[in-house]
Amino acid sequence: MRERDWAPPAKELQTVTNWRVFRxxxxxxxxxGIGYFAVAFSLGITVRNAGMSAFQGFLMSLLNNASAGQYAALVVIAAKSSYLELALVTLITNARYLLMGCALSQRLSPEMPFIHRFFISFDVTDELFGLVISRSGYLNPYYMYGAVAAAAPCWAVGTAIGVVSGNILPLQLVSALSVALYGMFLAVIIPPTRKSKVIGVMVLISFTASYIATNVPLFATISSGTRTIILTIVICTIAALLFPINKEENIHA
Known part of the structure; x- marks a missing residue:
């Protein structure tokens, strides 16, 4: 066989492709990850106030990457409440991730093995969801693994460092570093809105509805997580009815 006729095995090509997608x-x-690291400082202070060590805070953030849920759980832990109360508070606070999981499942190939679906579901956070959902076509699981590998350790390490030295840093500096996450959100939503006017309009409607719901007395008393769920369901339902997506456009990424 001539050298130019040789081609690497399909399995080897797939491995190379997955590695590129991971990177x-x-x-x-x-x-x-940079935004997580900054925000985790304030979480570390809460961990310390709850009487937990730096290692416990690190382990908590490594296994439970959910800022609002962790804050709520730490309040319950500090109050020395029961495990049942802790489970219920965490479930209610993190309920919005159920919606994200349902939306993300529509971007997974029907042929994707369960093992990949299982590991992808481990770290569906607001920021990572926004990152992967903005990509076209079916999601390659190795892209999610790469994003998690960069972000999750920063959240855990930032929490541990926050326990040790978070109180030393000025509050203004911690708040300034936290702005990085908002900048990241803008970087995620701007490209899709430039490609689709429908997405741009729905983003503006979401911002407006969220602001109104936060200031209207009837909705202001509802927790922010519950408001997010209600607005997500209503706005997404309207968008799906008025502007349905052609499933044939979903191709393997």
Whole structure:
């Protein structure tokens, strides 16, 4: 066989492709990790106030990457409440991730093995969801793995460092570093809105509805997580009815 006729096995090509996709996800996840690291400082202070050590805070953030849910859980832990109360508070606070999981499942190939679906579901956070959902076609699981590999350790390490030295840093500096996450959100939503006017309009409607719901007395008393769920269901339902997506456009990424 001539050398030019030789081609690497399909399995080897797939391995190379998955590695490239993983590196792409890791690169895109770095800004999220930087934002996580900054925000985790304030979480670390809460961990310390709850009487937990730096290692406990690190382990908590490594296994439960959910800022609002962790804050709520730490309040319950500090109050020395029961495990049942802790489970219920965490479930209610993190209920919005159920919606994200349902939306993300529509972007997974029907042929994707359960093992990949299982590991993808481990770290569906607001920021990572926004990152992967903005990609076209079916999601390659290795892209998600790369993004998680860049972001999750920063959240855990930032929490541990926050327990040790978070109180030393000025509050203004911690707040300034936290702005990185908002910048990341803008970087996620701007490209899709430039490609689709429908998405742009729905983003503006979401911002407006969220602001109104926060200031209207009837909705202001509802927790922010519950408001997010209600607005997500209503706005997404309207968008799906008025502007349905052609499933044939979903191709493998």
């Amino acid at each position: 792409s996800g890791f690169k895109d996840g770095i800004p999220i």
